[in-house]
Amino acid sequence: MKKGLMALALVLVAGLLAYTMLFNKDSAPEVNYTSIGGQQLSTSALKGKVVLVNFWATSCPGCVQEMPELKKTHQRYAPQGFETVAVAMSYDPPNYVKTYVEQNQLPFFITLDSQGSIAKAFGEVQLTPTSVLIDKQGHIVKRYVGVPDFAELNRLIENELKA
Numbered sequence: 001m002k003k004g005l006m007a008l009a010l011v012l013v014a015g016l017l018a019y020t021m022l023f024n025k026d027s028a029p030e031v032n033y034t035s036i037g038g039q040q041l042s043t044s045a046l047k048g049k050v051v052l053v054n055f056w057a058t059s060c061p062g063c064v065q066e067m068p069e070l071k072k073t074h075q076r077y078a079p080q081g082f083e084t085v086a087v088a089m090s091y092d093p094p095n096y097v098k099t100y101v102e103q104n105q106l107p108f109f110i111t112l113d114s115q116g117s118i119a120k121a122f123g124e125v126q127l128t129p130t131s132v133l134i135d136k137q138g139h140i141v142k143r144y145v146g147v148p149d150f151a152e153l154n155r156l157i158e159n160e161l162k163a
């Protein structure tokens with residue numbers, strides 16, 4: 001009898017956890033972005049798109065390492081409704097960011113988080129690189145701290161674009 005109740009309790013806990021993971025996703029924070037070129041964007045304006053918000057710095061070796069893959073990923077999926085928002089950290093000198101973007105011809109939206117408010121809104125992001133994948137409804141699908149596994153990230157993006 002005790003074993004049966006214990007098994008039932010485990011099944012219920014597992015079911016509740018699965019339900020929470022599937023249906024109770026955290027929403028991305030409402031944030032306003034201004035690109036280094038002066039364009040405006042917001043979380044609400046990005047609804048309907050799959051979005052990767054990437055926190056980075058020019059002084060971060062992992063960020064520099066992942067940037068060519070981020071560029072390829074953006075170019076591959078942008079025509080299907082994917083957007084990349086690269087958020088340069090508050091400690092990154094604006095002239096370094098602008099030079100890096102120009103030299104590497106980054107094709108996506110770049111913003112300077114000069115006050116640190118975007119990093120704060122996304123859960124006090126301090127480590128770079130940190131990337132947050134957001135679905136079309138504005139829910140956080142996955143958070144990566146460090147260079148993401150791009151094969152996994154691309155699969156997630158493809159799944160979300162089909163949804």
